[in-house]
Amino acid sequence: MASYTIRRGKIEDCKALFELAMKLRVHTGDAAFGGPTTTEDMLREDGFGPKPLFRFYLAIYCPPEDGPNTGEKAVGFVGVSDMFCPLSGRTAYLTGLFVDAEHRGNRLGVALMKAIAKDCLTQRSSRLSFAVDTNHLDTRKFYASVGATNLTESTTPNEYWRFFESNMKKLAEADELKSSSGKTITFQTV
Template sequence: MSDQVKITCDELERDGFSQIPLFECIVAEVSEENKSKEGFTTVGYALYFYIYSTWKGRSMYLEDLYVMPEFRGFGIGKSLLSTVAKVAKEKQCVRLQLNVLDWHTSARDFYAAKGARDLTVEEGWHLIRFDGQGLDHLANEAPKN
Protein backbone atom coordinates (compact mmCIF):
# COMPACT_ATOMS: atom_id res chain seq x y z
CA MET A 1 0.00 0.00 0.00
CA SER A 2 2.98 2.30 -0.52
CA ASP A 3 0.95 4.25 -3.09
CA GLN A 4 -1.17 5.58 -0.20
CA VAL A 5 1.75 7.03 1.78
CA LYS A 6 1.60 10.84 1.49
CA ILE A 7 3.79 11.95 4.41
CA THR A 8 7.33 13.23 3.85
CA CYS A 9 10.46 12.37 5.83
CA ASP A 10 10.56 15.96 7.10
CA GLU A 11 6.99 15.70 8.41
CA LEU A 12 7.74 12.37 10.05
CA GLU A 13 10.82 13.80 11.77
CA ARG A 14 8.94 16.93 12.87
CA ASP A 15 6.02 14.96 14.29
CA GLY A 16 8.03 12.25 16.02
CA PHE A 17 11.13 14.05 17.19
CA SER A 18 9.95 17.53 18.17
CA GLN A 19 9.79 18.88 21.71
CA ILE A 20 6.29 17.38 22.05
CA PRO A 21 6.35 14.24 19.86
CA LEU A 22 3.05 13.06 18.42
CA PHE A 23 4.14 9.42 18.36
CA GLU A 24 6.74 7.02 19.70
CA CYS A 25 8.43 4.17 17.89
CA ILE A 26 10.23 0.97 18.81
CA VAL A 27 12.54 -0.52 16.19
CA ALA A 28 13.82 -4.04 15.68
CA GLU A 29 17.41 -4.29 14.57
CA VAL A 30 19.62 -7.19 13.54
CA SER A 31 23.38 -7.42 13.54
CA GLU A 32 25.37 -6.26 10.52
CA GLU A 33 26.03 -9.89 9.49
CA ASN A 34 22.26 -10.60 9.43
CA LYS A 35 21.23 -7.45 7.54
CA SER A 36 18.51 -7.52 4.91
CA LYS A 37 19.08 -8.17 1.20
CA GLU A 38 19.03 -4.40 0.69
CA GLY A 39 21.61 -3.87 3.46
CA PHE A 40 19.31 -2.69 6.27
CA THR A 41 19.85 -3.60 9.91
CA THR A 42 16.54 -2.05 11.00
CA VAL A 43 14.07 -4.76 10.01
CA GLY A 44 10.86 -3.81 11.81
CA TYR A 45 9.09 -1.21 13.87
CA ALA A 46 6.05 -0.49 16.00
CA LEU A 47 4.69 3.07 15.92
CA TYR A 48 2.21 4.09 18.61
CA PHE A 49 0.71 7.09 20.36
CA TYR A 50 -1.47 7.80 23.35
CA ILE A 51 -5.23 8.26 23.24
CA TYR A 52 -7.81 8.77 25.95
CA SER A 53 -11.12 7.09 26.61
CA THR A 54 -13.74 8.90 28.65
CA TRP A 55 -15.00 5.43 29.56
CA LYS A 56 -11.74 3.70 30.42
CA GLY A 57 -8.96 6.30 30.77
CA ARG A 58 -5.43 6.20 29.42
CA SER A 59 -5.03 4.11 26.30
CA MET A 60 -2.52 3.49 23.56
CA TYR A 61 -3.09 3.21 19.83
CA LEU A 62 -0.81 1.03 17.72
CA GLU A 63 -0.69 2.69 14.30
CA ASP A 64 1.81 0.38 12.63
CA LEU A 65 3.50 -2.92 13.34
CA TYR A 66 5.80 -3.90 10.50
CA VAL A 67 8.47 -6.54 9.99
CA MET A 68 10.28 -6.92 6.66
CA PRO A 69 8.94 -10.05 4.89
CA GLU A 70 12.28 -11.88 4.95
CA PHE A 71 12.42 -11.50 8.76
CA ARG A 72 8.89 -12.69 9.53
CA GLY A 73 8.39 -15.93 11.44
CA PHE A 74 11.29 -15.33 13.83
CA GLY A 75 9.29 -13.73 16.65
CA ILE A 76 10.21 -10.13 15.82
CA GLY A 77 6.60 -8.99 15.45
CA LYS A 78 5.63 -10.71 18.70
CA SER A 79 8.56 -9.07 20.46
CA LEU A 80 7.64 -5.62 19.13
CA LEU A 81 3.99 -6.09 20.12
CA SER A 82 4.94 -7.32 23.60
CA THR A 83 7.29 -4.38 24.08
CA VAL A 84 4.56 -1.92 23.10
CA ALA A 85 2.22 -3.63 25.59
CA LYS A 86 4.89 -3.32 28.30
CA VAL A 87 5.26 0.41 27.58
CA ALA A 88 1.46 0.78 27.73
CA LYS A 89 1.35 -0.91 31.14
CA GLU A 90 4.27 1.20 32.40
CA LYS A 91 2.37 4.35 31.31
CA GLN A 92 -0.73 3.03 33.13
CA CYS A 93 -2.74 2.52 29.95
CA VAL A 94 -5.75 0.27 30.36
CA ARG A 95 -5.87 -0.87 26.75
CA LEU A 96 -3.97 -1.12 23.50
CA GLN A 97 -6.07 -0.46 20.43
CA LEU A 98 -5.43 -0.91 16.70
CA ASN A 99 -7.16 -1.39 13.36
CA VAL A 100 -6.63 -4.21 10.88
CA LEU A 101 -7.89 -4.30 7.31
CA ASP A 102 -10.63 -6.88 6.80
CA TRP A 103 -8.71 -8.68 4.04
CA HIS A 104 -5.54 -9.00 6.15
CA THR A 105 -6.46 -12.31 7.74
CA SER A 106 -2.90 -13.21 8.71
CA ALA A 107 -2.63 -10.00 10.77
CA ARG A 108 -6.07 -10.54 12.30
CA ASP A 109 -5.09 -14.10 13.19
CA PHE A 110 -1.76 -12.90 14.63
CA TYR A 111 -3.44 -10.40 16.96
CA ALA A 112 -6.20 -12.84 17.92
CA ALA A 113 -3.60 -15.45 18.83
CA LYS A 114 -2.03 -12.90 21.19
CA GLY A 115 -5.38 -12.26 22.92
CA ALA A 116 -6.84 -9.32 20.96
CA ARG A 117 -10.62 -8.99 20.68
CA ASP A 118 -12.35 -7.99 17.43
CA LEU A 119 -14.74 -5.25 18.52
CA THR A 120 -16.33 -5.08 15.06
CA VAL A 121 -18.01 -8.39 15.71
CA GLU A 122 -18.13 -8.30 19.49
CA GLU A 123 -19.44 -4.78 20.10
CA GLY A 124 -20.42 -3.50 16.66
CA TRP A 125 -18.06 -0.50 16.55
CA HIS A 126 -17.58 1.23 13.19
CA LEU A 127 -14.45 3.10 12.17
CA ILE A 128 -15.41 6.66 11.16
CA ARG A 129 -13.07 9.15 9.49
CA PHE A 130 -13.16 12.76 8.37
CA ASP A 131 -10.52 13.68 5.79
CA GLY A 132 -10.05 15.77 2.66
CA GLN A 133 -13.12 17.78 1.73
CA GLY A 134 -15.15 16.23 4.55
CA LEU A 135 -12.66 17.52 7.12
CA ASP A 136 -12.46 20.92 5.38
CA HIS A 137 -16.24 21.24 5.33
CA LEU A 138 -16.57 20.28 8.98
CA ALA A 139 -13.82 22.71 10.04
CA ASN A 140 -15.50 25.52 8.12
CA GLU A 141 -18.67 24.96 10.17
CA ALA A 142 -16.81 25.71 13.42
CA PRO A 143 -17.81 28.95 15.17
CA LYS A 144 -15.49 31.89 14.55
CA ASN A 145 -13.50 33.04 17.58
Protein backbone atom coordinates (compact mmCIF):
# COMPACT_ATOMS: atom_id res chain seq x y z
CA MET A 1 0.00 0.00 0.00
CA ALA A 2 1.28 3.47 -0.87
CA SER A 3 1.88 5.88 1.98
CA TYR A 4 3.08 9.40 2.67
CA THR A 5 5.56 10.84 5.11
CA ILE A 6 5.70 14.47 6.23
CA ARG A 7 9.19 15.54 7.26
CA ARG A 8 11.31 18.63 7.68
CA GLY A 9 13.29 19.62 4.61
CA LYS A 10 17.04 19.09 4.43
CA ILE A 11 19.67 20.80 2.31
CA GLU A 12 19.61 17.93 -0.19
CA ASP A 13 15.85 18.56 -0.66
CA CYS A 14 16.35 22.02 -2.20
CA LYS A 15 16.13 20.65 -5.76
CA ALA A 16 12.74 19.08 -4.99
CA LEU A 17 11.61 22.26 -3.19
CA PHE A 18 12.58 24.37 -6.21
CA GLU A 19 10.69 22.07 -8.59
CA LEU A 20 7.57 22.11 -6.40
CA ALA A 21 7.80 25.91 -6.05
CA MET A 22 7.90 26.22 -9.85
CA LYS A 23 4.75 24.09 -10.08
CA LEU A 24 3.12 26.36 -7.50
CA ARG A 25 3.99 29.40 -9.67
CA VAL A 26 2.22 27.83 -12.64
CA HIS A 27 -0.75 26.72 -10.52
CA THR A 28 -1.31 30.20 -9.04
CA GLY A 29 -0.70 32.06 -12.29
CA ASP A 30 2.42 33.79 -10.98
CA ALA A 31 4.43 32.33 -13.87
CA ALA A 32 2.74 34.90 -16.12
CA PHE A 33 4.65 37.66 -14.30
CA GLY A 34 8.11 36.53 -15.37
CA GLY A 35 10.72 34.05 -14.32
CA PRO A 36 11.64 33.01 -10.81
CA THR A 37 13.90 35.28 -8.80
CA THR A 38 15.42 32.42 -6.83
CA THR A 39 17.55 29.40 -7.70
CA GLU A 40 18.32 26.06 -6.08
CA ASP A 41 21.65 27.49 -4.89
CA MET A 42 19.86 30.43 -3.28
CA LEU A 43 17.50 28.03 -1.51
CA ARG A 44 20.48 26.12 -0.13
CA GLU A 45 22.22 29.29 1.07
CA ASP A 46 19.09 31.03 2.38
CA GLY A 47 17.68 27.94 4.06
CA PHE A 48 20.84 26.33 5.38
CA GLY A 49 23.53 29.03 5.42
CA PRO A 50 24.89 30.86 8.47
CA LYS A 51 21.62 32.82 8.88
CA PRO A 52 18.74 30.62 7.67
CA LEU A 53 15.83 32.71 6.40
CA PHE A 54 13.25 29.96 6.02
CA ARG A 55 12.46 26.34 6.72
CA PHE A 56 10.16 23.89 5.01
CA TYR A 57 8.46 20.53 5.23
CA LEU A 58 7.90 18.04 2.44
CA ALA A 59 5.19 15.50 1.75
CA ILE A 60 7.01 12.38 0.53
CA TYR A 61 5.17 9.75 -1.52
CA CYS A 62 6.25 6.21 -0.66
CA PRO A 63 5.10 3.80 -3.43
CA PRO A 64 3.55 0.42 -2.58
CA GLU A 65 6.03 -2.39 -2.02
CA ASP A 66 4.24 -4.68 -4.49
CA GLY A 67 3.98 -2.08 -7.28
CA PRO A 68 6.46 -0.61 -9.72
CA ASN A 69 9.00 0.94 -7.39
CA THR A 70 9.89 4.38 -8.67
CA GLY A 71 11.33 5.40 -5.32
CA GLU A 72 10.19 8.00 -2.87
CA LYS A 73 9.24 11.35 -4.33
CA ALA A 74 8.49 14.79 -2.87
CA VAL A 75 4.92 15.66 -3.88
CA GLY A 76 4.18 18.67 -1.69
CA PHE A 77 5.75 21.36 0.46
CA VAL A 78 5.02 24.08 2.96
CA GLY A 79 7.48 26.84 3.80
CA VAL A 80 7.73 29.46 6.52
CA SER A 81 9.89 32.48 7.39
CA ASP A 82 10.22 34.04 10.82
CA MET A 83 9.41 37.66 11.54
CA PHE A 84 9.27 39.82 14.64
CA CYS A 85 6.73 42.38 15.80
CA PRO A 86 7.45 44.55 18.86
CA LEU A 87 3.83 44.12 19.99
CA SER A 88 3.40 40.41 19.24
CA GLY A 89 6.92 39.03 19.56
CA ARG A 90 7.87 36.24 17.19
CA THR A 91 5.57 35.73 14.25
CA ALA A 92 5.85 33.68 11.09
CA TYR A 93 4.90 34.06 7.43
CA LEU A 94 3.71 31.16 5.29
CA THR A 95 5.82 31.35 2.13
CA GLY A 96 4.05 28.64 0.16
CA LEU A 97 1.92 25.52 0.29
CA PHE A 98 1.55 23.14 -2.63
CA VAL A 99 0.59 19.53 -3.33
CA ASP A 100 0.96 17.92 -6.78
CA ALA A 101 -2.44 17.57 -8.48
CA GLU A 102 -2.27 13.76 -8.67
CA HIS A 103 -1.75 13.55 -4.89
CA ARG A 104 -4.49 15.95 -3.81
CA GLY A 105 -7.44 14.53 -1.93
CA ASN A 106 -5.20 12.64 0.51
CA ARG A 107 -5.25 15.42 3.14
CA LEU A 108 -1.59 16.21 2.49
CA GLY A 109 -2.31 19.94 2.63
CA VAL A 110 -3.79 19.50 6.10
CA ALA A 111 -0.82 17.35 7.16
CA LEU A 112 1.65 19.96 5.89
CA MET A 113 -0.23 22.76 7.67
CA LYS A 114 -0.23 20.67 10.86
CA ALA A 115 3.55 20.23 10.58
CA ILE A 116 4.13 23.95 10.08
CA ALA A 117 1.73 24.86 12.90
CA LYS A 118 3.67 22.60 15.29
CA ASP A 119 6.93 24.10 14.01
CA CYS A 120 5.71 27.66 14.56
CA LEU A 121 4.55 26.86 18.08
CA THR A 122 7.92 25.27 18.85
CA GLN A 123 9.56 28.50 17.62
CA ARG A 124 7.19 30.47 19.94
CA SER A 125 5.48 32.25 17.03
CA SER A 126 2.33 34.05 18.12
CA ARG A 127 0.79 33.88 14.66
CA LEU A 128 1.25 32.58 11.13
CA SER A 129 0.32 35.14 8.49
CA PHE A 130 -0.11 34.69 4.75
CA ALA A 131 -1.88 36.11 1.73
CA VAL A 132 -4.23 34.35 -0.67
CA ASP A 133 -5.35 35.76 -4.01
CA THR A 134 -9.07 36.48 -3.79
CA ASN A 135 -9.81 34.55 -6.99
CA HIS A 136 -8.41 31.29 -5.53
CA LEU A 137 -11.68 30.17 -3.95
CA ASP A 138 -10.64 26.55 -3.29
CA THR A 139 -7.49 27.76 -1.54
CA ARG A 140 -9.49 30.17 0.61
CA LYS A 141 -11.91 27.37 1.55
CA PHE A 142 -8.99 25.10 2.42
CA TYR A 143 -7.40 27.62 4.79
CA ALA A 144 -10.76 28.27 6.44
CA SER A 145 -11.20 24.51 6.90
CA VAL A 146 -7.97 24.26 8.91
CA GLY A 147 -8.96 27.17 11.15
CA ALA A 148 -7.28 30.18 9.55
CA THR A 149 -9.08 33.53 9.73
CA ASN A 150 -9.53 35.70 6.66
CA LEU A 151 -8.74 39.09 8.17
CA THR A 152 -9.88 40.88 5.03
CA GLU A 153 -13.42 39.61 5.63
CA SER A 154 -13.36 39.98 9.41
CA THR A 155 -14.00 43.09 11.43
CA THR A 156 -10.27 43.67 11.76
CA PRO A 157 -9.48 46.90 9.88
CA ASN A 158 -6.47 45.45 8.05
CA GLU A 159 -5.56 45.39 4.40
CA TYR A 160 -2.70 43.32 3.09
CA TRP A 161 -0.21 45.07 0.86
CA ARG A 162 2.71 43.84 -1.18
CA PHE A 163 5.84 45.84 -2.00
CA PHE A 164 7.27 44.41 -5.22
CA GLU A 165 11.01 44.30 -5.86
CA SER A 166 10.91 46.83 -8.72
CA ASN A 167 9.26 49.44 -6.51
CA MET A 168 11.56 48.63 -3.58
CA LYS A 169 14.51 49.28 -5.92
CA LYS A 170 13.06 52.63 -7.01
CA LEU A 171 12.65 53.71 -3.42
CA ALA A 172 16.00 52.34 -2.27
CA GLU A 173 17.86 54.04 -5.12
CA ALA A 174 16.20 57.44 -4.65
CA ASP A 175 18.72 60.08 -3.58
CA GLU A 176 16.03 62.33 -2.16
CA LEU A 177 12.31 62.38 -1.55
CA LYS A 178 9.76 65.14 -1.11
CA SER A 179 7.58 65.03 1.99
CA SER A 180 3.86 65.76 1.76
CA SER A 181 4.62 69.28 3.07
CA GLY A 182 7.15 69.84 0.25
CA LYS A 183 10.27 69.42 2.37
CA THR A 184 13.17 67.54 0.82
CA ILE A 185 14.49 64.44 2.55
CA THR A 186 18.04 63.51 1.54
CA PHE A 187 19.79 60.21 2.17
CA GLN A 188 23.41 59.64 2.98
CA THR A 189 25.13 56.30 2.63
CA VAL A 190 26.83 55.33 5.86
